[in-house]
Amino acid sequence: MTILLSVTGFDPDRWRGALQAADPAASIVLAPAHAADESIRYAVVWKQPPGLLSTLPNLRAIFSLGAGVDHILKDGTLPDVPILRIVADDLTNRMSEYVVWRVLDHFRKGAAYRQAQARREWVDWPQPAARDVTVGVMGLGELGRDAARKLAALGFAVTGWSRSGRPVEGLTVHGGEAGLKRFLAETDILVVLLPLTPETAGLIDETLLSGLKRRTPLGGPVLINAGRGGLQDEAAILGALEAGTLMEASLDVFQREPLPDDSPLWRHPAVFVTPHAAALSDPDALAPTVMAQIAAIERGEMPSNRVDRAAGY
Numbered sequence: 196m197t198i199l200l201s202v203t204g205f206d207p208d209r210w211r212g213a214l215q216a217a218d219p220a221a222s223i224v225l226a227p228a229h230a231a232d233e234s235i236r237y238a239v240v241w242k243q244p245p246g247l248l249s250t251l252p253n254l255r256a257i258f259s260l261g262a263g264v265d266h267i268l269k270d271g272t273l274p275d276v277p278i279l280r281i282v283a284d285d286l287t288n289r290m291s292e293y294v295v296w297r298v299l300d301h302f303r304k305g306a307a308y309r310q311a312q313a314r315r316e317w318v319d320w321p322q323p324a325a326r327d328v329t330v331g332v333m334g335l336g337e338l339g340r341d342a343a344r345k346l347a348a349l350g351f352a353v354t355g356w357s358r359s360g361r362p363v364e365g366l367t368v369h370g371g372e373a374g375l376k377r378f379l380a381e382t383d384i385l386v387v388l389l390p391l392t393p394e395t396a397g398l399i400d401e402t403l404l405s406g407l408k409r410r411t412p413l414g415g416p417v418l419i420n421a422g423r424g425g426l427q428d429e430a431a432i433l434g435a436l437e438a439g440t441l442m443e444a445s446l447d448v449f450q451r452e453p454l455p456d457d458s459p460l461w462r463h464p465a466v467f468v469t470p471h472a473a474a475l476s477d478p479d480a481l482a483p484t485v486m487a488q489i490a491a492i493e494r495g496e497m498p499s500n501r502v503d504r505a506a507g508y
């Protein structure tokens with residue numbers, strides 16, 4: 196049994212080494228040299244070339260090396276086999292660190308204090324209590340739920356929004372289109388941890404941003420997007436910052452990545468840019484999970500983190 200590894204933007208040798216260390220007996224080969232090989236039963240991928248997976252006649256399952264699977268599903272020629280994604284404490288903790296970092300920085304006026312320091316200016320700003328600030332988390336999956344829990348532990352008022360509106364202990368949850376307006380109207384800091392699907396593409400647009408709470412304890416609403424760039428209309432974000440509908444933003448993901456040199460987001464004083472690095476997939480931490488799941492499928496079991504292809508996540 197052979198495992199095909201196909202990664203773009205990740206270091207293939209590092210991943211092969213980590214997968215091999217997790218199961219020294221496994222046969223792991225690198226695409227594209229080994230495409231169309233009849234012995235390949237599993238494909239472990241990050242942004243595989245379109246068409247590659249349909250050349251594997253005996254493929255049993257596809258593994259994403261991240262939590263998101265939009266990079267796999269955009270290949271229109273995918274074979275009809277289960278797709279599995281990463282659900283792991285290591286990745287979840289990294290994302291929650293990013294979310295807590297960005298929420299606290301906006302909440303405690305990080306940008307204003309950095310600018311004041313550059314001017315050597317001794318000045319302070321009003322300091323609202325966390326309990327008076329509502330953080331609205333869009334997407335209450337593995338990542339959104341953990342971030343929400345950690346923000347609540349810091350004392351913020353936290354609410355959430357998901358497709359189903361499924362209850363989450365300790366959280367006010369709004370569901371679907373019907374719950375969106377109310378969710379936004381209550382939100383001071385919007386954290387986006389949604390997957391990119393046909394339903395969520397372009398969701399963060401002018402209408403959505405103008406639905407956020409206007410009179411907030413921070414002086415204006417804040418957007419933090421670590422989901423996917425395809426969720427956001429960047430022109431609308433810039434327009435909202437200009438119009439004052441939005442006060443500040445932290446963006447980790449972009450419509451085009453790497454973010455083009457000439458994007459005004461790079462230089463905007465109210466925008467904090469990170470290069471899709473909110474939660475990096477660490478080979479040493481995640482390879483054992485992938486290999487354990489392959490072993491489970493070989494035993495005839497199906498791991499729980501299977502993607503619903505129709506829903507797109």
Ligand code: NDP
Nearest residue numbers: 262263334335336337338357358359390394421422473474
């Ligand atoms: P999950 O699949 O566990 O959760 C997805 C959540 O989004 C669920 O709560 C789901 O609702 C909700 N959702 C999906 N579609 C809609 C919709 N149309 N309307 C409202 N809610 C919707 O995903 P994870 O939490 O594991 O990951 C979320 C995303 O984070 C990934 O898909 C990826 O894009 C991104 N990510 C980014 C990283 C980075 O470094 N920037 C790193 C890792 C992930 P319901 O509960 O009803 O199913």
Ligand code: OXD
Nearest residue numbers: 260261262263474476
């Ligand atoms: C992921 C990512 O989906 O890193 O895990 O974006």
